[in-house]
Amino acid sequence: MPGTFDVVAIGNAIVDIIGRCDDSFLDRHEAPKGHMRLVDTATIDTIYKNMGPAIEISGGSAANTVVGVASLGGRAAFIGKVAEDEFGRIFRHDIGASGVSFKTPAVVDGARATSRSLILVTPDGQRTMNTFLGISTDLDQGEVDPEVIKASNIVYLEGYLFDRDEAKAAFRQAVDIANKAGRRVALTLSDSFCVNRHRAEFLALIRSGIGILFANESEILSLYETNSFDEAVRNVARDTRLAVLTRSEKGSVIVSEGEPVQISVEPVKKVVDTTGAGDLYAAGFLFGLARDFDLKSAGQLGSFAAAEIIGQMGARPEVKLSHLARMRGLIG
Amino acid sequence: MPGTFDVVAIGNAIVDIIGRCDDSFLDRHEAPKGHMRLVDTATIDTIYKNMGPAIEISGGSAANTVVGVASLGGRAAFIGKVAEDEFGRIFRHDIGASGVSFKTPAVVDGARATSRSLILVTPDGQRTMNTFLGISTDLDQGEVDPEVIKASNIVYLEGYLFDRDEAKAAFRQAVDIANKAGRRVALTLSDSFCVNRHRAEFLALIRSGIGILFANESEILSLYETNSFDEAVRNVARDTRLAVLTRSEKGSVIVSEGEPVQISVEPVKKVVDTTGAGDLYAAGFLFGLARDFDLKSAGQLGSFAAAEIIGQMGARPEVKLSHLARMRGLIG
Numbered sequence: 267m268p269g270t271f272d273v274v275a276i277g278n279a280i281v282d283i284i285g286r287c288d289d290s291f292l293d294r295h296e297a298p299k300g301h302m303r304l305v306d307t308a309t310i311d312t313i314y315k316n317m318g319p320a321i322e323i324s325g326g327s328a329a330n331t332v333v334g335v336a337s338l339g340g341r342a343a344f345i346g347k348v349a350e351d352e353f354g355r356i357f358r359h360d361i362g363a364s365g366v367s368f369k370t371p372a373v374v375d376g377a378r379a380t381s382r383s384l385i386l387v388t389p390d391g392q393r394t395m396n397t398f399l400g401i402s403t404d405l406d407q408g409e410v411d412p413e414v415i416k417a418s419n420i421v422y423l424e425g426y427l428f429d430r431d432e433a434k435a436a437f438r439q440a441v442d443i444a445n446k447a448g449r450r451v452a453l454t455l456s457d458s459f460c461v462n463r464h465r466a467e468f469l470a471l472i473r474s475g476i477g478i479l480f481a482n483e484s485e486i487l488s489l490y491e492t493n494s495f496d497e498a499v500r501n502v503a504r505d506t507r508l509a510v511l512t513r514s515e516k517g518s519v520i521v522s523e524g525e526p527v528q529i530s531v532e533p534v535k536k537v538v539d540t541t542g543a544g545d546l547y548a549a550g551f552l553f554g555l556a557r558d559f560d561l562k563s564a565g566q567l568g569s570f571a572a573a574e575i576i577g578q579m580g581a582r583p584e585v586k587l588s589h590l591a592r593m594r595g596l597i598g
Numbered sequence: 599m600p601g602t603f604d605v606v607a608i609g610n611a612i613v614d615i616i617g618r619c620d621d622s623f624l625d626r627h628e629a630p631k632g633h634m635r636l637v638d639t640a641t642i643d644t645i646y647k648n649m650g651p652a653i654e655i656s657g658g659s660a661a662n663t664v665v666g667v668a669s670l671g672g673r674a675a676f677i678g679k680v681a682e683d684e685f686g687r688i689f690r691h692d693i694g695a696s697g698v699s700f701k702t703p704a705v706v707d708g709a710r711a712t713s714r715s716l717i718l719v720t721p722d723g724q725r726t727m728n729t730f731l732g733i734s735t736d737l738d739q740g741e742v743d744p745e746v747i748k749a750s751n752i753v754y755l756e757g758y759l760f761d762r763d764e765a766k767a768a769f770r771q772a773v774d775i776a777n778k779a780g781r782r783v784a785l786t787l788s789d790s791f792c793v794n795r796h797r798a799e800f801l802a803l804i805r806s807g808i809g810i811l812f813a814n815e816s817e818i819l820s821l822y823e824t825n826s827f828d829e830a831v832r833n834v835a836r837d838t839r840l841a842v843l844t845r846s847e848k849g850s851v852i853v854s855e856g857e858p859v860q861i862s863v864e865p866v867k868k869v870v871d872t873t874g875a876g877d878l879y880a881a882g883f884l885f886g887l888a889r890d891f892d893l894k895s896a897g898q899l900g901s902f903a904a905a906e907i908i909g910q911m912g913a914r915p916e917v918k919l920s921h922l923a924r925m926r927g928l929i930g
Contacts, residue, residue: 285695286916319665319692319914322654333651352684360651363617579911582651584618 277328277424334549391537532573542581609660609756666881864905874913
């Protein structure tokens with residue numbers, strides 16, 4: 267039975283604080299270029315103090331993905347945790363205004379704030395994230411609404427949520443509900459540092475029946491502790507029914523039964539900010555999958571959405587993607 | 599004696615919440631297109647609820663102007679009032695990170711929040727502002743630091759501050775200190791609706807010795823209650839020593855002794871968002887004036903800075919203007 271939603275995502279609810287810097291600023295603050303690292307309050311305060319002027323835009327990896335699904339014309343929902351504070355209100359407004367159903371109640375607790383990520387964009391457009399995990403990883407089992415999970419064709423899980431036990435338990439519960447309801451479950455590995463932190467658990471989860479795995483090249487290499495992409499592909503083909511591996515300018519590879527499907531990248535006029543490229547690829551692919559596209563067409567839609575988002579600041583599309591995708595003949 | 603600062607501005611400290619909408623959305627919410635109106639909490643809440651996803655960027659008219667002065671390589675300071683809340687911290691970070699000295703202490707008062715403006719950008723790039731005046735107009739005389747005023751070549755005053763009596767008194771005090779210290783005082787009329795609210799007081803202030811007046815076409819027509827731009831020019835020539843009148847795509851006119859100086863507009867590739875066009879024109883002109891440029895060169899620098907800002911979202915330059923202006927031969 268088709269669900270009320272094409273995709274529901276469970277992820278960190280985060281507001282991004284985006285500013286520009288040069289590479290030496292990253293070095294001085296020991297921020298690993300192109301990656302996400304978790305930082306404490308003192309570190310985020312120091313970086314914010316030293317960085318240039320910034321803009322605030324709602325973010326969060328899986329949240330960006332469902333906003334992308336809605337922007338493509340899909341029906342999407344989000345489960346995640348914000349505090350009853352300024353950034354929490356911004357997050358709730360933006361995701362709702364983007365057409366995503368978001369019902370998780372805000373938490374009133376002066377001690378815990380809405381999560382935020384300082385995103386430093388270097389002149390080459392690459393983004394380096396410094397995330398202060400506030401209340402978003404306190405998501406607990408009571409907040410995973412079983413009715414929303416059952417009503418969604420695909421349940422999409424953000425690997426970052428493995429960073430705290432409460433959220434991990436909520437995550438496993440969601441997988442359980444989805445499996446029993448015959449829904450598909452997708453997981454994104456989120457970041458190679460995140461994979462390093464949780465390798466054994468990710469592998470166990472994938473082998474226990476995650477139906478769709480998203481990873482970029484450095485994440486999949488980290489997962490299988492190899493330097494060979496081909497070896498990683500052979501491994502992932504054994505462990506999952508469907509894996510989508512993105513490789514930046516080398517395009518993406520969809521690993522399923524038979525030969526892997528190669529998807530080339532969409533040309534981008536100017537790389538402004540790569541924030542959200544992976545999230546929007548996932549949006550396009552998941553939308554395609556929920557609407558029964560073949561794997562290649564779903565991958566091309568992902569590639570298109572990723573190209574659109576790196577031509578602008580932030581990970582939320584400034585223009586409705588459904589219109590652009592229709593003009594390009596990617597959706598009907 | 600040259601001051602420590604080229605320009606100090608006294609204005610509303612505001613965070614802009616910028617989103618896109620179509621013209622019918624403005625109609626439905628009775629927002630006068632292209633203008634700023636003051637709204638209460640209920641109205642700002644309704645508009646925010648109904649509008650699409652937004653981004654948050656520090657703003658405030660005079661604050662944008664001093665950030666522009668700093669971006670051109672000038673020394674600038676700002677006096678304005680924020681609350682000790684999330685938006686107050688964003689405002690303070692951004693103006694400081696832009697190189698502007700900002701020492702006005704934040705107010706700890708749970709009942710009064712930092713001011714914010716909902717800016718609705720229509721497809722033609724025009725911006726319509728709905729401002730909720732929080733704590734910024736409570737600026738009082740104790741907060742106008744006389745040492746900063748005395749140390750600045752030009753004191754720049756934002757007309758919007760006339761909307762509450764406390765700020766108006768602070769404003770008059772600043773004029774007084776500046777006059778005694780032999781500093782130049784500049785005033786921007788801010789908006790034609792603002793002129794309507796305070797016409798008599800503005801005229802009295804201008805005639806009492808404001809040395810430099812900034813106005814756009816609709817503001818100067820409103821000030822002199824005329825439909826004839828030429829008549830307004832004749833009037834303003836009698837009332838002030840120097841007036842700078844901006845006319846959107848018709849360029850600008852500098853009214854001083856002798857014939858008015860005409861400045862043509864800079865070509866703009868794509869109008870993204872006109873927010874800050876007037877503020878940045880003032881930045882270029884004031885920087886030029888503080889550095890002893892002739893009027894025409896100061897006007898051309900203003901015109902250049904305005905053109906740069908309307909090619910991006912928000913009123914704070916994404917790139918350092920001094921570099922661009924130097925490449926164009928506008929500054930040495």
